[in-house]
Amino acid sequence: MLDGPSVDAHHLLPRSQGGRDTVMLHRVCHRKIHAELSEKELARQYTTLEALRAHPDIADFIRWVVRKPPEFTAVTFRAKDHVKAGKRYRDK
Numbered sequence: 584m585l586d587g588p589s590v591d592a593h594h595l596l597p598r599s600q601g602g603r604d605t606v607m608l609h610r611v612c613h614r615k616i617h618a619e620l621s622e623k624e625l626a627r628q629y630t631t632l633e634a635l636r637a638h639p640d641i642a643d644f645i646r647w648v649v650r651k652p653p654e655f656t657a658v659t660f661r662a663k664d665h666v667k668a669g670k671r672y673r674d675k
């Protein structure tokens with residue numbers, strides 16, 4: 584959602600659903616997406632950045648995270664959070 588050096592590749596359509604296109608997201612934004620949405624929801628309704636940004640909780644998160652210092656958004660992404668949030672879904 585934010586531009587910067589700390590980014591992850593996110594599959595707009597989960598790879599398990601045959602998705603190939605990825606977008607680069609800040610790690611914290613990426614983590615938030617998978618905390619809020621299941622792989623099924625992502626595949627069904629959130630296959631565009633516009634749709635993701637329109638999600639109320641994600642929109643709130645973006646408004647909150649833009650006020651954080653740059654070090655905050657460089658927080659190390661932990662794969663286990665991704666697993667917890669999206670079962671066994673991984674982008675990499």
Ligand SMILES: [Zn+2]
Pocket residue numbers: 592593594613617674
């Ligand atoms: Zn992802």
